[in-house]
Amino acid sequence: MRIARYRHAGADHLGVVEEDRVSALAPEVDVLTLLTATPAERDALAADAEDPVTLDEVRLRAPLHPPVVRDFVAFEQHVEGMVMTEGPDAKVPEAWYQAPAFYFSNPNALFATGDDIEVPPRCRLFDYELEVAAIIGTPGRDLTVETARDHIAGYAIFNDWSGRDLQGFDRKLGMGWAKGKDFASTLGPWIVTADELEGRRDGDGRLDLRMTVWRNGEEMGSDSLASAAWSFEQMLVYASRGAWLVPGDVIGSGTCGGGCLGELWGRRGAIDPPPLAPGDEVTMTVEGIGTIANRIVAGAEPVDHGAPKRR
Template sequence: MKIARIEIEGTARVGVVDGDAVQPLAVDLDELLASDARDELAARTADGSPRPLSAVRLLAPVAPPTLRDYITFEEHLEGSLKLLGRTAPPPEWYDQPVFYFSNPNAVVGPDDPVAVPPGCERLDFELELAAVIGKPGKDLTPEQAGEHIAGYTLFNDWSARDLMPPVIPVGLGPVKGKDFANTLGPWIVTADELAGHRRDDRLALEMHAEVNGVALPGGGDTSANMSWSFEEIVAYASRGAELRTGDVLASGTCGAGCLLEHWAHLGDAAPPPLRPGDVVTLVVEGIGSVSNPVVAGVEPVALPKARVGMPRRARPWGRTLEG
């Protein structure tokens, strides 16, 4: 099943995509994602006749309560670190699947414009696959986690590369470098529909990206190269924390799935950073494609530097509680 969110006469609706048509449903998206009988629920809640996809606007297929973005492709990590003069990932990366929380309020859908963030001169995209949670769960094993994945969608983790280096040394993440846009789409393909694409314990979907209709040089990648499976990253995310219906967990960028890696290996001019007028398209086997045009943004509002030399209160550092 392909589950979409569509806009009809200004109202967001849930629909099931079949070929070039979409069947609107009278059901809540969370109810459909969490259901153990989606086909029956969709049939029972069909609302009117199917509509041509061309006659509706596709929205982001889910408005996630939380959005975790992992870094599970070793090749991408190696390419990213090369720009920092490092030759290998840190040993800690191999111990557990790490992630950061992205901004769910910055989610955009298919064909939505993405504005260059204020102050950015090196705009980039990231080709990723993402799992969408169906049934809630906590402290799951990888064997249990698969039952909690409703399906999969494409994810573009837009990145302002030049806004990240000044703040990463503080240790709180990429800050405004990742705060402005996250594309999800075009729809959610349920896990059962992708069962034939599994290799051993994980999905094996071919992935590639295009800029202005031209595929990035060097070819794409396959999701089979994830160093942890989706079941494993879902289990890790649920450790001590409840996953809820609609939560999104992204794979991280696949090998050669962004401009940054090409800059690391080929130099800054090949290919150039994104500019207004460019169109980025992500393509993943078994799911489809999602495109977004880049448009001009606004200038940043200037802020002062931190105040320093402020009076500090006396602290009892060095004294014991008894003293």
Template sequence: MRIVSYRHDGREKSGILAGDEVRPFVDDLSTLQVIERGLDNVGTKPGVPLAAVRLLAPLRPASVRDFVAFEEHVEGVRRSVDGSAGVPEAWYDAPTFYFTNPHAIYGPGDDIPFPPASVARDFELEVAAVAGPGGTIFGYTIFNDWSARDLQSREMRVSLGPAKGKDFASSLGPWIVTADELEPYRKDGFLDLWCSASVNGVEVGRDLLSNMGWTFETMLAYAARDSVVKPGDVLGSGTVGNGGCLAELWGRRGAQDPPPLKDGDEVTLTVEGIGNLVNRVISGQAGRPLAAVRRRDAAKARAERQ
């Protein structure tokens, strides 16, 4: 089953995609409310043609954890971002993740506003699991973890981040496919789905989701350890290898080949069993200049404490 969020006649609703029509949930339930209640406990109303609606991000999650589950991606992108080689030994200990911004979620067809100062603009091809009640996985969607690599490289020199190199935009869509629908693709605990990425119609990367180092179930269990995961929380797989992002290719080739994204470029992410997520790159508005940092005078500080 496919769960969608959409705008129709000036209103935002959620529902089920059935063929060429969208059937809204009764009582105007949101996607999150449906996840919490379970699909067996909700109904739908008469549908409207899919062609008559504007699809939105299928969910507005309270939190987004983005993992890094592909060795090939780690190896290539480290070389590109900070010049390091290989995969850190700590990567093999546990499925590492970072939190990104749940308030900057874009949907299918949306323009993605990059920081205007960034000249190393990149996409990241991922699949995201959507948490269900009781430590289950409700479903899956395509996830684009947009990245300003030049900002990310500077930030991570402080051994903290990424922050502004990532938090300006993430894309989810085009819908959530319920977990049961993808069970036929399961192989040795992993989802054996082909994933591909293209820029302006030219494919630049392709990999199997089953090349992940950990299953989504393991990542969900790790996220919940000593913490809380709520229904509707999103967990990204991390970027697939073999060209799942441009930076991986830059690291392997020693040059920005293919070139960074620029205004007007259209990125299409395709995942077998789920669909296509298409977005166009634009420049966002420039922010105000920051006030200069106040550098600490160590000698003066010591004298004042004495």
């Protein structure tokens, strides 16, 4: 099942997508109801969907408002390219191989496909990041690799837009990503339930889905989700260690190999291709899920925060 939030004829709806049409579910059904339901229960709710319209008649919304967004960095190729921005001989930190690292992102800064994305204030090195997100459907804590998959309700495309120069300042403070990340992420175009993708697993049990990104129609990178060094099951084990995962939580895979400009800059030793700028359009497709696209627009001027009181 493909679960979408959309606006049509001046009203917001939750619906199910079939081919090029979306049908509205009953008003009392919300996203969490579907995420926590069994496949049979979801099918029963979908049977009552009505008023089908074509997708080109609606404005898609981000498919949910998650309680928490945890974004991992699971692709070794991506990490290798990014560390090379520090120098051609830079190596992946040994700690990366010891646990699947993640940061917390801003659940209130989610955008949908078709939304304009503003360049964040003071950013000069604006970048996209091609990822897949797993959406939690069953709560759990201290999960195991064997049981973690059962807690995933579905998947969506995730683009955690990045201000690379702002990240450089964040890194100096040693507090994790802050203004380099919390301004925008795109999630969508809808949630594809996990049962729909089970047939796409490779011999290691990873979802083998081709991921591709274009900038203004030019292909910039492509990889498979199966290339991730850390599986979603391993990510969930780490995320749930001593902490609860709850329905609606978003777990980002991290950027795939070739899935951002920063990786290319690191490997080439130059800001080539150039950073994103107003007027650019970024399009991402993941097999079995769909396509998202966003246009870049100019952002607000930074507001001066003043100076601290010094001792």
